[in-house]
Amino acid sequence: MxxxxxxxxxxxxxxxxxxxxxxxxxxxxxxxxxxxxxxxxxxxxxxxxxxxxxxxxxxxxxxxxxxxxxxxxxxxxxxxxxxxxxxxxxxxxxxxxxxxxxxxxxxxxxxxxxxxxxxxxxxxxxxxxxxxxxxxxxxxxxxxxxxxxxxxxxxxxxxxxxxxxxxxxxxxxxxxxxxxxxxxxxxxxxxxxxxxxxxxxxxxxxxxRQSDLFLEGTQAIETCVDMDLKRWWNASEKSLNLDAISESLTPKHLILHLLSIHGFRPTHVEEVLKLADSQPGAKVEFDEKSIYRERDALVFRSDTTVQDQWVIQRLEDFDQSPLEAEIFNPAEVDLNQPHQAVFDADLLSYPLVLRPWKAGDRFQPLGMKGSQKLSDFLVQQKVAPGSKSGVLVLTSNDLICWVVPHRIDEKFKVRADTKKVLRIRALETL
Missing domain, CATH: 3.40.50.620 (HUPs)
Incomplete structure (x- = not known):
């Protein structure tokens, strides 16, 4: 032992x-x-x-x-x-x-x-x-x-x-x-x-023993991918500079990461690498999503209109988002109900923003001492790679307060001295 x-x-x-x-x-x-x-x-x-x-x-x-x-x-x-x-x-x-x-x-x-x-x-x-x-x-x-x-x-x-x-x-x-x-x-x-x-x-x-070796390898790969994203990924244009394919130490893992966060299937890695060697203007289509080969970049696009984020200025604005929310006195709310998140309302600052998670996001999962990379948290929660892109986070002052619907952040939890509880539920559309 x-x-x-x-x-x-x-x-x-x-x-x-x-x-x-x-x-x-x-x-x-x-x-x-x-x-x-x-x-x-x-x-x-x-x-x-x-x-x-x-x-x-x-x-x-x-x-x-x-x-x-x-x-x-x-x-x-x-x-x-x-x-x-x-x-x-x-x-x-x-x-x-x-x-x-x-x-x-x-x-x-x-x-x-x-x-x-x-x-x-x-x-x-x-x-x-x-x-x-x-x-x-x-x-x-x-x-x-x-x-x-x-x-x-x-x-x-x-x-x-x-x-x-x-x-x-x-x-x-x-x-x-x-x-x-x-x-x-x-x-x-x-x-x-x-x-x-x-x-x-x-x-x-x-x-x-092999599992321990895989852990070291995975951590090294994640470090390489993070460095590649900082160097070659343009988040606003959703484009990857083609130099990444030839210069990255882990090009397949880089492509796999981008496929995952944009809702593509991980089995498409080889097709994307072939696209990088094609002529400008070429593209590959998967379901309602496409990746285009431009002169010096691969561009990830969705052919359907998807709202990138919801800005919630006040409680009533939750009606315009995929969330519903109510204020309760602590004695009135059942903290043990499933499919909900409960917060100390006074610890949240409007506007709240509901957005897709992104590489580099960190938060402090409820019950945990320190912060954790959200990418690591999703792996621990066994969220399938193809489903990760659909994960949304609710933020307050740019701090993640809820990874929907998995876990709230420790900093916003209900405490013994909480005066108002904000209960939020995710609608079925999420």
Whole structure:
């Protein structure tokens, strides 16, 4: 468990952890490990009621376990069909619990959502990304410390975790759905991974090590792309100087980035590179978007009229945007409702501007100590490259206060002394 100890040692003494505990082997092992540390910990258990009495049994088990360890336990029951009718069960459950976890971070003044993801989970996740054709970001996998998420077991082999459970005689609950082949992750775990381990008994360790190398490579590529954009990209004209193709260290990644932020599919990279070698006047068309080869640049254009931004001078102007907003007293608004963002109204300054996100944008995600590049945040939220261009941000005094509909900025959150709450909802057109 050396890697676990190393990740714990990296925390500050003032950090306070919220442990996501399902009652299964991994999360119960994590609970026992962290309860022996000097750091403050609390537990969150989400009951989705998907397995009837079995789900209720998990809830009672987690309650009893926390009581015996003297750990504060938070329980919440969800109705996914009511709150997330448009989403599949797995996606809805993930969105619901992480939204609740982040609310607890704020309410309880906690630092990190702490999960029991281990090396085996990392391998399964990377394999799923590879199967779906993910780029370098997908091969990076999960990091021990990522925004407001802390995964102290991410470099711990599952075998070591099971050995610890046996040695400490830790009790746990079995989730019957872990064996069903209905979910892709289970098929990867029970069918694909055993076969790969026959070829390489150290396959998990190999993939984990390669993931760390991909992280370094991805960070280097992002740095190169940022430098290229500053040198060759004209944002007002949406044009890329052709010198970028020959002089960039990472021309394909540069084109991939531009395709992503303008709503093109990432599979069009080779066609764009061929266009750069064509005669001026040539163009390629994808759906309702086009890229033109001009004398010394590639120009990205949309053949449909899309409003670039909405300027909201006062509360009533929200009616002219894809957002709706209302003012409430703090006691009148339910902070736990899905599909909404709530702000301390006095911390916002008009005019507010709703605009597409752009390269270089930064904000401080709710519950996080420092700021983060928005591009990194969208990767962590697993926003598909083709969908990134559709992400809008709401700004106040040029500061991002909401990445719609994902996360608000820590600086604008509702506090104990908040006098007026501004609740904003994104309409279905977003």
């Amino acid at each position: 050396n890697n676990f100890a190393r990740h714990i040692a990296a925390l500050d003494d003032s950090d306070r952890l919220l442990i996501a505990v399902s009652g299964g082997k991994d999360s119960m092992a994590l609970l026992h490990l962290l309860s022996q540390q000097t750091i403050h910990v609390e537990v969150a258990h989400a009951n989705f009621g998907l397995r009837g009495e079995e789900s209720d049994g998990d809830e009672e088990f987690v309650k009893r376990s926390c009581k015996s360890l003297g750990v504060t336990c938070h329980i919440k029951r969800f109705d996914l069909q009511r709150d997330f009718p448009e989403l599949g069960t797995q996606e809805a459950a993930r969105n619901a619990r992480y939204q609740w976890f982040r609310e607890l971070l704020t309410e309880r003044e906690l630092t990190y959502i702490t999960t029991a993801h281990h090396e085996g989970d990392q391998v399964e996740s990377i394999l799923q990304h590879f199967i779906r054709g993910a780029g370098p970001e997908g091969m990076v996998g999960m990091q021990a410390l990522e925004g407001d998420l802390f995964r102290p077991l991410i470099h711990t082999p599952r075998a070591s975790l099971l050995e610890y459970i046996d040695e400490q005689q830790i009790k746990f609950r079995e989730d019957s759905t872990n064996a069903t082949p209905h979910y892709t992750r289970n098929r990867v775990r029970h069918q694909l991974l055993p076969l790969l381990r026959e070829f390489n008994p150290n396959f998990d360790e190999t993939i984990s």
